[in-house]
Amino acid sequence: MADFGDAMMRNPNANVQARTKAQNRANVMQLKMIGLSHPTGLTTSLLKLFEPRPPLEYKPPPEKRKCPPYTGMAQFISNFAEPGDPQYAVPVEKGETPAQRKARIHQIRLEEGAKKAAEELEKYNPNTDPNVTEDPYRTLFVARLNYETTESKIKREFENYGPIKRVRLVMDKETNKPRGYAFIEYVHSRDMKAAYKQADGKKIDNRRVLVDVERGRTVPNWRPRRLGGGLGTTRVGGEEVNHRVAGR
Numbered sequence: 001m002a003d004f005g006d007a008m009m010r011n012p013n014a015n016v017q018a019r020t021k022a023q024n025r026a027n028v029m030q031l032k033m034i035g036l037s038h039p040t041g042l043t044t045s046l047l048k049l050f051e052p053r054p055p056l057e058y059k060p061p062p063e064k065r066k067c068p069p070y071t072g073m074a075q076f077i078s079n080f081a082e083p084g085d086p087q088y089a090v091p092v093e094k095g096e097t098p099a100q101r102k103a104r105i106h107q108i109r110l111e112e113g114a115k116k117a118a119e120e121l122e123k124y125n126p127n128t129d130p131n132v133t134e135d136p137y138r139t140l141f142v143a144r145l146n147y148e149t150t151e152s153k154i155k156r157e158f159e160n161y162g163p164i165k166r167v168r169l170v171m172d173k174e175t176n177k178p179r180g181y182a183f184i185e186y187v188h189s190r191d192m193k194a195a196y197k198q199a200d201g202k203k204i205d206n207r208r209v210l211v212d213v214e215r216g217r218t219v220p221n222w223r224p225r226r227l228g229g230g231l232g233t234t235r236v237g238g239e240e241v242n243h244r245v246a247g248r
Helices: 014-037 044-050 074-079 098-123 151-161 189-198
Strands: 139-143 164-171 178-186 210-213
Touching: 139 151, 139 189, 151 164, 151 178, 151 189, 178 189, 189 210
Parallel strands: none
Antiparallel strands: 139 178, 139 210, 164 178
């Protein structure tokens, strides 16, 4: 008959626990033995990582070479340049500062622009332009337009001053994009005069426009801005002199 009071019978895992405890005691003893064998307590495999490298192989020192002796240069002194000779002080070309370079490029562009304007001025004749309006005295010039503004929008905004005969929005010949100005021809000259007096500074598409009479065919010797003329002040020079508001 089995003894039911035995510890093994009461706890089936007692045998496993006993083996685990014995193994733990053996590990503790092993660690103690390692600690006694080396002060750091590291194992043999870890101590091999810190072993010093073998000493370098001995090599005899190289033999001393005998170099040729230094020679004097007194015999060449007569060939040296002396004060007063052209080779003694060669003129040094001064470099160009960023400000000088900017001024030089600006001057070149001004000269090229003036030359191009003179060539275009010889060809300029507004009376022979096939796109001009019929009557210049009934034509209103509108500048500083938004580049997204269309001819229909311009016509709606300026019809308040009278019936309009034609609206011409000037386009770039190369890109076919608006240039930012247009010509409006009214049926009656009195309506053009009313628009000239009242529409200056009118806001269209979040931009205040500038109006003027057509001067190309009504003012003798008139030149547009691209040919060195004009009355605008938005591109006179730098930011300190240019105007960004409507008006002259």
